[in-house]
Amino acid sequence: MSDAHEVELVVGSREFVADGVLALTLRHPLGEPLPAWEPGAHVDLVLGPGLERQYSLCGDPADRTRWRVAVLREPAGRGGSALVHDQVRQGDKVRVRGPRxxxxxxxxxxxxxxxxxxxxxxxxPMLAAAEAAGAEWTLLYGGRTRDSMAFTGELARYGDRVTVAPQDESGLLDLGPVLDALPEGTLVYCCGPGALLDAVEERCPAGALHLERFRPKERTTGGDGDGEFEVELDRSGVTLTVAPGVSVLETVRAAGVEVLFSCTEGTCGTCETDVLDGTPEHRDSVLSPGEREAGETMMICVSRCRGRRLVLDL
Incomplete structure (x- = not known):
C-alpha cells in the first residue's frame, strides 16, 4: 500500500532553473526532520480540492531539513503547474503527501x-547515489533547447559522463550508442516524454529497463476486464459490483469507503491496493512486468479484473 503520510510544509525558496522550470524547496515549519526518501521518490503537492500533482524529489536524500521539487509550466496542462508558478510564493504553506x-x-x-x-x-539523485556507490554510469540528457533543460549547471561536475543533447542543436536523442550492446548486468533508468520512453523500451533487453511515466501509456486493445465483475473489500466486509466503464476506485468511493488517490490515470501510484485474491488486469503505467505478473497489488483507478471477482485489502 502507498504511504499516507501528509504534512504541511513551508516554501523556503523559489528558483528558476531553466526556461519554464521552477524549483521549490520545502521545509518543516517547526524545523523538524522530514521523512526519509531514496532516489526515484516523488511527493504529491495538494494544491486545492481535486488538485493534486506529483513531483519527483530532486535534492539530496541525506538532507532531512528540506525537500526540492522542480515544476515545469505546462500551458496545455490541467492547471497545477500554472498555479505553482503563479501563486505559490516563498513563505507559503503547502500540503504535501508522501514520499512514495x-x-x-x-x-x-x-x-x-x-x-x-x-x-x-x-x-x-540517482546520479549522486551511483557515484557514491562507485558504479560506472553515463547520462544522456535531451530537451527542446539548452535553455529549457534544468540543472545543467549541477550536472557539469560529472564531466564527460553526462551528454547534454538539445534537440535544436543535435536532433532527436541517438539511443544506439547508449543502449546497443549493453554490458551484462547494466541497468537502464529512463524518465521523460512518452515517445522517448517508448523508443527506449523498444531497444532495451528484458529486465534491464526501469522507467517512470508522467503520462499514462496508451492502451491499444481491450481486455478481459472491460466487462462487469465483483470486488470484495475484505476489511470493510462488503462486496460491490464494478460496472463496465466504471473504475474500481469510483465504485469503492461511491460505497463510502475512503481510499487515497490522486492522478486517476494510473501513473502516480497513490491508489495502489493489495490484492488478496483474484487476478488483476493491469492498466497502469507504474508497476514493473514482474510486479504485474505477481499480481499482489493493483492501481484501482484504472486496472480491472481478469475474471469475475477480486478480493482487495480495503
Missing amino acids: NHFALRPAARYRFVAGGIGITPVL
Missing part, C-alpha cells in the same frame, strides 16, 4: 541513465 517510490534505484555495477526534459528530476 515506484522508481527505486536498484544496486548495479553499471547504469545507463536517459532523461528527457523535466524527466531529469528523479535522475539527479
Whole structure:
C-alpha cells in the first residue's frame, strides 16, 4: 500500500532553473526532520480540492531539513503547474503527501541513465547515489533547447559522463550508442516524454529497463476486464459490483469507503491496493512486468479484473 503520510510544509525558496522550470524547496515549519526518501521518490503537492500533482524529489536524500521539487509550466496542462508558478510564493504553506517510490534505484555495477526534459528530476539523485556507490554510469540528457533543460549547471561536475543533447542543436536523442550492446548486468533508468520512453523500451533487453511515466501509456486493445465483475473489500466486509466503464476506485468511493488517490490515470501510484485474491488486469503505467505478473497489488483507478471477482485489502 502507498504511504499516507501528509504534512504541511513551508516554501523556503523559489528558483528558476531553466526556461519554464521552477524549483521549490520545502521545509518543516517547526524545523523538524522530514521523512526519509531514496532516489526515484516523488511527493504529491495538494494544491486545492481535486488538485493534486506529483513531483519527483530532486535534492539530496541525506538532507532531512528540506525537500526540492522542480515544476515545469505546462500551458496545455490541467492547471497545477500554472498555479505553482503563479501563486505559490516563498513563505507559503503547502500540503504535501508522501514520499512514495515506484522508481527505486536498484544496486548495479553499471547504469545507463536517459532523461528527457523535466524527466531529469528523479535522475539527479540517482546520479549522486551511483557515484557514491562507485558504479560506472553515463547520462544522456535531451530537451527542446539548452535553455529549457534544468540543472545543467549541477550536472557539469560529472564531466564527460553526462551528454547534454538539445534537440535544436543535435536532433532527436541517438539511443544506439547508449543502449546497443549493453554490458551484462547494466541497468537502464529512463524518465521523460512518452515517445522517448517508448523508443527506449523498444531497444532495451528484458529486465534491464526501469522507467517512470508522467503520462499514462496508451492502451491499444481491450481486455478481459472491460466487462462487469465483483470486488470484495475484505476489511470493510462488503462486496460491490464494478460496472463496465466504471473504475474500481469510483465504485469503492461511491460505497463510502475512503481510499487515497490522486492522478486517476494510473501513473502516480497513490491508489495502489493489495490484492488478496483474484487476478488483476493491469492498466497502469507504474508497476514493473514482474510486479504485474505477481499480481499482489493493483492501481484501482484504472486496472480491472481478469475474471469475475477480486478480493482487495480495503
